[in-house]
Amino acid sequence: MMAVTLATNALVLLALMTGLWIVATRLRDVSIIDCCWGAAFVVVAWVSVTLNRPPSARMLLLVVLTTLWGMRLSLYLLLRKRGHAEDRRYQAMREYHGPRFWWVSLFTVFLLQGLLVWFVALPLQVAAVIASPAPLGGLDVCGAALWLIGFAFEAGGDRQLARFRADPANQGRVLDQGFWRYTRHPNYFGDCCVWWGLYAVVAAGGTWGTILSPVVMTVLLLKVSGVALLEKSIGRRRPEYAEYVRRTNAFFPGPRRN
Secondary structure, three states: OHHHHHHHHHHHHHHHHHHHHHHHHHHOOOOHHHHOHHHHHHHHHHHHHHHOOOOOHHHHHHHHHHHHHHHHHHHHHHHHHOOOOOOHHHHHHHHHHHHHHHHHHHHHHHHHHHHHHHHHOHHHHHHHHOOOOOOOOHHHHHHHHHHHHHHHHHHHHHHHHHHHHHOHHHOOOOOOOHHHHOOOOHHHHHHHHHHHHHHHHHHHOOOOOOOHHHHHHHHHHHHHOOHHHHOOOHHHHOOOHHHHHHHOOOOOOOOOOO
16 A cells, blocks of 8 residues: 555646646746645645545544644745745746746756655655554654644744734844744744654654655755755845844754854
8 A cells, every 4th residue: 555655646746736837837927836835745644644544543643733734834825925926036047947947847846846745745655554553652742742843933933024024114124033033944943843743753653764754854944945045145135134143043943142
């Protein structure tokens, strides 16, 4: 059943990402992929649990946690996207590739993200197939608690940033209050905790071998599409950011430096 689950999810993601690419091509706006990132994990979780009935209590917990995280993230990004043009990252890609961008984006944006979703979600897929008879225990509680901490940082950080940006007086300024007082990227830190929390729940069922999935997500958040990418340009757009960097941790929360 493992091969069926993995292959089915791969095909579902292929269809989903191809469909999104078609819509994005017609709208000339690749940014819609960002709004569907969290929801894609929800799809994988539900496909996995549907193919492997009856689900264990541990798998039900994983599905609930993944659904809450994924749908909250997608809804937030969808509302933030409303009324805005294509993200500057994709505009730069569109300008660089010119007429080729329509098909280049299929592979470098949509199918690549589909592959990443499939790989990062491996713990969920494996846990659905290998239904451990072990009851929920201490490691499950620790995983759920870590997920909750991550969810609070991510959702709380997003809400604080949205309120800050809604005030015209904050144009060009740097948010350094709330969660943002202790880490420059509370949403990315929260995302990292969410996936390590989910992995801990999976590992509680004896499935330790999928540890590369949260490791890859952590590397993406720190070195590729998260912290590193955002901080390449934010200093030029916000003059106060250099001082903020000096005083505030980049990723892991900590007290401010004087």
